[in-house]
Every structure is written in structure tokens, then in C-alpha cells.
Amino acid sequence: MNYLLDFFQFILFLGLLTFLAYYIGNYFYKVVIGEKNILSPLLLKPEKLIYKIFRIDENEQMSWKTYLWSVLALSFINFIAVLLMQLFQQYLPLNPQKLPNVEFLLALNTAISFVTNTNWQAYSGETTLSYFVQMLGLAVQNFASAAAGIAILLALSRAISFRKGTTLGNFWVDLTRTVLYLLLPLAIILSIILISQGVVQTFSSYAVAKTIEGAQQVIPLGPAASQIAIKQLGTNGGGFFGVNSAFPFENFTPFSNFLQVLSILLIPASLVFTYGRMLGNKKHAWMIFDVMMFVFISGVAFSYWSEVSASSTYHTSQLMEGKEARFGVFNSILWSVATTAASNGSVNTMLDSLSPLSGFVTLLNIQLGEIIFGGVGSGLYGMFLFILLTVFISGLMVGRTPEYFGKKIESYEIKWAIIGILIPSVVVLFFTAIGSTTNQGLASILNKGPHGFSEILYAFSSGAGNNGSAFAGLNANTVFYNVMVGIAMLLGRFGVIIPVLAIAGNLVKKNIAPDTAGTLRTDNPLFAFLLLSVILIVGALTFFPALSIGPIIEHFLVQSGITF
Amino acid sequence: MKKIIIQSLKMFLMITVLTGLIYPLAILLIGQIIFPFQANGSLIVKNGKVIGSELFGQNFSDSIYFQSRPSAINYNPMPSGASNLALSNALLKEQVNTRKLEFRGNNFLSDSINVPSDMLFASGSGVDPHISVESAKLQIYRIIKYRNINPEKFKLISNLIDSLTEYPQFGVLGNQVVNVLSLNLKLDEESKQWKTKK
Numbered sequence: 001m002n003y004l005l006d007f008f009q010f011i012l013f014l015g016l017l018t019f020l021a022y023y024i025g026n027y028f029y030k031v032v033i034g035e036k037n038i039l040s041p042l043l044l045k046p047e048k049l050i051y052k053i054f055r056i057d058e059n060e061q062m063s064w065k066t067y068l069w070s071v072l073a074l075s076f077i078n079f080i081a082v083l084l085m086q087l088f089q090q091y092l093p094l095n096p097q098k099l100p101n102v103e104f105l106l107a108l109n110t111a112i113s114f115v116t117n118t119n120w121q122a123y124s125g126e127t128t129l130s131y132f133v134q135m136l137g138l139a140v141q142n143f144a145s146a147a148a149g150i151a152i153l154l155a156l157s158r159a160i161s162f163r164k165g166t167t168l169g170n171f172w173v174d175l176t177r178t179v180l181y182l183l184l185p186l187a188i189i190l191s192i193i194l195i196s197q198g199v200v201q202t203f204s205s206y207a208v209a210k211t212i213e214g215a216q217q218v219i220p221l222g223p224a225a226s227q228i229a230i231k232q233l234g235t236n237g238g239g240f241f242g243v244n245s246a247f248p249f250e251n252f253t254p255f256s257n258f259l260q261v262l263s264i265l266l267i268p269a270s271l272v273f274t275y276g277r278m279l280g281n282k283k284h285a286w287m288i289f290d291v292m293m294f295v296f297i298s299g300v301a302f303s304y305w306s307e308v309s310a311s312s313t314y315h316t317s318q319l320m321e322g323k324e325a326r327f328g329v330f331n332s333i334l335w336s337v338a339t340t341a342a343s344n345g346s347v348n349t350m351l352d353s354l355s356p357l358s359g360f361v362t363l364l365n366i367q368l369g370e371i372i373f374g375g376v377g378s379g380l381y382g383m384f385l386f387i388l389l390t391v392f393i394s395g396l397m398v399g400r401t402p403e404y405f406g407k408k409i410e411s412y413e414i415k416w417a418i419i420g421i422l423i424p425s426v427v428v429l430f431f432t433a434i435g436s437t438t439n440q441g442l443a444s445i446l447n448k449g450p451h452g453f454s455e456i457l458y459a460f461s462s463g464a465g466n467n468g469s470a471f472a473g474l475n476a477n478t479v480f481y482n483v484m485v486g487i488a489m490l491l492g493r494f495g496v497i498i499p500v501l502a503i504a505g506n507l508v509k510k511n512i513a514p515d516t517a518g519t520l521r522t523d524n525p526l527f528a529f530l531l532l533s534v535i536l537i538v539g540a541l542t543f544f545p546a547l548s549i550g551p552i553i554e555h556f557l558v559q560s561g562i563t564f
Numbered sequence: 565m566k567k568i569i570i571q572s573l574k575m576f577l578m579i580t581v582l583t584g585l586i587y588p589l590a591i592l593l594i595g596q597i598i599f600p601f602q603a604n605g606s607l608i609v610k611n612g613k614v615i616g617s618e619l620f621g622q623n624f625s626d627s628i629y630f631q632s633r634p635s636a637i638n639y640n641p642m643p644s645g646a647s648n649l650a651l652s653n654a655l656l657k658e659q660v661n662t663r664k665l666e667f668r669g670n671n672f673l674s675d676s677i678n679v680p681s682d683m684l685f686a687s688g689s690g691v692d693p694h695i696s697v698e699s700a701k702l703q704i705y706r707i708i709k710y711r712n713i714n715p716e717k718f719k720l721i722s723n724l725i726d727s728l729t730e731y732p733q734f735g736v737l738g739n740q741v742v743n744v745l746s747l748n749l750k751l752d753e754e755s756k757q758w759k760t761k762k
Binding site: 005008009012050053054055056066069070073074076077078081124126127135136137139140142143144147172175176179180183184187188191192195196197198199200201202203204207208209210211212213215216217218219220221223225226227230241242243246247248249252253254255257258310311313314316317318319320321322323324325326327328331347348349350352353355356446447448449450451471472473554557558562563564 | 565568569571572573574575576577578579580582583584585587588590591592594595596598599602603604605606607608613614615616617618619620622623624625626629633639640641642643644645646647648649650651652653654656657660678679680681682684685686687688689690691692693694695696730732733734736737738739741745748749752
């Protein structure tokens, strides 16, 4: 392996990510506050046209409850639409392979999955879903769920920056602007580049090849490029084809791979800077960015070390099971860490076949709450809950009323923050306990021993964390997993959104106290350290027992040559 | 509440039209005009028949061809898939050992030669089109033997591999690999001119 080249790719990746995130974040801030920006000459007219056609009152301001009900109502309608499209796909157009209607529980699971920005997939696209469902059902949700997450973050940042306000902005306007100015332009650029790199975009039926040796090879096709671009940018992650971005038609060249893995983190990272601008404190944004970056870089380094060192147990130089030759170990590891940090869930390597401690990193990333960059919008509003907790704990330590940007943090906020942090964790642990003690749960396992437990733990972490990736040996298309992961996804999404908006609704009413000498600063290295400690302590305390009987024990067993 | 539901319906409609119709159709149009070959699957057509895609590996069991990586789905992607075996799975260990012995045996390699990892482990997609350059070069001797051609052609075939080697993109991104299907097609084409050994 060429370590120097790997290192150089990593530096290039980090540099480009930081650079682009900074500029896109600042650009999006202008979009959000309705200021003139680089795309407004092009998009202002379409934006106004949308408001006119759909009779949206641009100036309407929503209370937190109206904002929340709007999010819920839109999600519900999206859910019904995606469900129906699947249940009746054989009567709908654009189904050249004549795929039958999707079975109810699988359709239910998939609809929840895409509406909650999870993109957990208990199916393989090429053998299950028509072009119609993929394009007008799933791809649309890739935009809608991403935009909803971002909108909630915007509402939250207004709650912090408004003095004695009552409203959080207009959900419909936030949604429209996010789709129009942020998601669509980036998706258009990315999808065209992806096509040039071999990603397909066609309505033709699958090609059938007679191979050189005379075998028949079906070559699945479809309008994939447009969906793959947004799947990465919106931290959705749902592949057009079963093996996701390992599949040549989703991701063929190292360049397409680099752009996709960059896109996974791009918007979540950008939003940190948007958030900082909205709060009027760029240093606070950099503080958050640094904490995220620190955990991310540590994750990549640790995972890469694990993968390299574990190869000796197989007496070989590289562990290539489930990896594509063109990407090699480093690009596979970088992706696996990025996709789990960012609640994306797309893969270019099979996570089930990673070395135990690399698998551990992917699990931990999700279990920390999907806040290391995290999902678009959801990552940062999840991080906000941890910031509140840190402010609160530090406030107790110095004996002052905790404040965040001059707003008093009181028991109401802390209660909701705890609920928002606990719900996903409780779901992961309880559901894993059920899965690993019942026949229905255990029957789906592929790998025996501790790794089988990891497969179940991963499924519910992925569901509750709205990540969507899997230790895919687990057979997820069963009654048990379709229902249980479905519930986990709903709780993981709305169990955080509701607390966040409740906190926002209360925060916005508060006055902003002026900074004094005794104010705890939230934009310096000390606070970054405190925040990092809180994240790691909460994450570790909650999940260490589960992780130790999964990947950690597996690591030691593999080291001593024990297999199952 | 009623107002919110009506607004949601309208927004659903807006997003669906914008991102589910206008956007993918525009990309379809652009893709089909600027990159028609890639957008349609980079299909290789010979004598009017599709023989594969440049992006898809194929199974090569005949000893006169370079062999592709192990695949959990035998290169038939309906659906695509990987083994998903864990490192702690005894089956994987067994498979790796078998593949090691087979690769050495098939290619007349001594026990001291390390079999490259890409030939020991199955790919993620099941249709990985590439192998490492090293894996390709270790197969030359077998191909010469089974094609019954002059051993002096070793250098020519080796050059063929070099000429088809895909280097890291822009000098930095990715691994050095060679596309097996392209290599075998080229090999068939070139070898027409080579006389078999008397």
C-alpha cells in the first residue's frame, strides 16, 4: 500500500471540504436571510413564482407549534405517497422490467426510511423498484427530508438569535429556498460530473449481455445519476442499486468516489458556518467545526490503523473482502467513517466485512448521536442538544445560571435536551436487546459469534440514528426487522425534532442577557474540550457495554485466531 | 390545522414536480446529449450484440483468459451483492485459503509467491471490473501455456497490461488497477496475429 498517497488524498479531502464548506455556508446564510446572493439573479424569479403558484405567504411567521405541525404534516403526506407508489408500482409507468408491487411491510419500512432521511434499505433497487418509484418517490424524499432537516436547524438558529420573539420563520419558505438555492444547484453539478464518470441516467430497460464466455449477464440501468447526486448531498444514502456506491454504475472512478465522499460531508459541514453567521459568532462555528473535525480525523486514523494491522491475521497485505479494487483500503475506510459520521449511510465497501475495530468506529459514529457533521440540519441540531448539556454542566461547575448566547438555559430546555439525547439511545439498546434474545431477531444473522450481535446492534443504531447503512449480512427483509427498524427510524427522527423545536419555541421568547466577565464563553478551546468530553462520556457510558460484547471482543478473538 | 394540511399537499406537489420530474429529466437530457455512451451504461457492442459493459466485470473461467476477482454473485448482478462475511467467520478464512491454493496452482506459482489480496477476497459489488496489476502479471505464464503461444510473447502481454493500466486519477486518487474485460478483449484481438507454437 502506498501510505504517502493515502495521506495526500486525505489532506486534499480535508482541505477541500473545509474550503468549500466555509464558502457554501456563508452563501447559504445570505439565501436564508433573503439577501442578494450569487444565484439570486437566476433563481429569484422561480422562487417568487413558486410562492405565487402555490399561494404561499412569504411573510407569514410561524410559532414553534405551527412550524412543527407543518414538518409533521409534510412528512406524513410524503410517507403516504411513497407507500402508495410502491404498493401499486406495477400499474404505474416507467417500469420496464415489469417489477411487481412491493409487499406491504417492505413498502412500509422503505417509506418510513426515506421520509426520515434514513434510507435504510431492506431491498435491492434493481430487483424491487421501478424507475417511477425511484425517481418520483425515493429521489423526491431525498430532497424533501434533507430540506426539512435544514429548515428545522434554521428555525432553531432564529430562536437563539431573536430577542423576545415568538416566531421561528416560515417552514415553507425555508424549505423552498433550501431546495432551490442549495440542494438543486449542487445536485445538478454533481450528477452531470457523475455521468461523465460512468454513472447511468437512462429510461431504457436493463441490457442483457452475452459475455465473452457465453454466459448471460443482465446489466441493470435506470435514472441513477440524478438520484445518486442528491443521495450524497442530502445525507440520505439510499442506493439506486443494491450494493450502493460499490456498484460500478453508481460510482465507477476514483474521481467520482472522491466527489461523492466529499458530498457526504459537504452540506453538514457548510451548515456549521451558516449557523455561526446566524448567531453572529463565527468563532463559535469554528469551535463546533473543530470538535467535529477532531472526532472525524481520529475516526479515520483509528479505522485505517485497524484495517492495516488486522490484515496480518489473514497473512495478506490488505483486507479486500467487500472492497472494490479501484478504491482500495484507504478510500473505503474514508468513506465508511464519513458516511457513518454524517448520517448518510451510503457505502462503497461492505461494512460487515471490515476489521472489527473499523466496524467499531462506524458503530460509535452513529451512536454518538449522528452529530459529527451528522445529517443535513439534523447533525447540527443534535449537536445543539449536546452544547446545551455542556453549557448546563459547566454552569453548575462555576455556579452560574447557564447561558447560551445570552439566553438562560433552564430546566425546561434541559429536560427536552435530555429527552432528545436519550430517545435514540434507549431505542438502540432496547431494540437490540429484543433482537438478540428472540428467534425472530436472531434468525436474520449471517455471521456467528460476537459479530452476529454487532449486526443486530448495527441495524438498530442505523435505524434510530437515521443513518441507513447496514452490516448487510443481516437479512433485514423480515417481519421483525421491517417493523422494528421502521419504529426505530420514526423515533430517531421525530424523537429529536420535537424536543429541538420545543426548546426553540421556549428559547425564542427569552431576552438576551449582555455578556459579562463571568459569562462562560462558548467559542474558545476550553469549551471545545468540554463539549468533546461530554459527547464522548455520554456516548461511551451509554454504549460501551454493548460495543464491548460486539466489535471489541471480536477484535481480540480475531487477533488470537478464533473464528466462528 | 386544515390550512397546514392543504399547504403540505401543495408543497409536496411542488417538490415532486421540481425534484422528481424537472430535475431528473433535465439531467437525463443533458446526460444523453453530452455523455450518451456513459449515460446508457458504457455498453460494449460487437457485431450488433451487447457483450458487456466496460464498467462491469465478467466471470472468466477459461484458462486462456485473465481471471477476475472472486465474486459472491458470480458476476450476475440481479441483484448485486457481496459475501458480507466477517473476519471472524470461519468460512471466510477457509475461502481465502482455498483461493490462495487455487491461484497458485492454476498459475503455476511457487509457494513463496504472495497471492495479491484482490484475488483472495470477493469484491463489494460482485461485478468489480478491475484487478491489481500484480494479479494480472502473475497470470501471464498460464495464458501463454493454455493459448499455446511462444513464451517470448511474455513481454508483449506484459506490455499489454501496462498499456491498459489505469493509474491513480489526476496522479493522486485511487489505486493502480487494470480492467479485466478490456484486457481480455485486447488479448483476443492481439493474439489473432500471434502464431501458435509449433
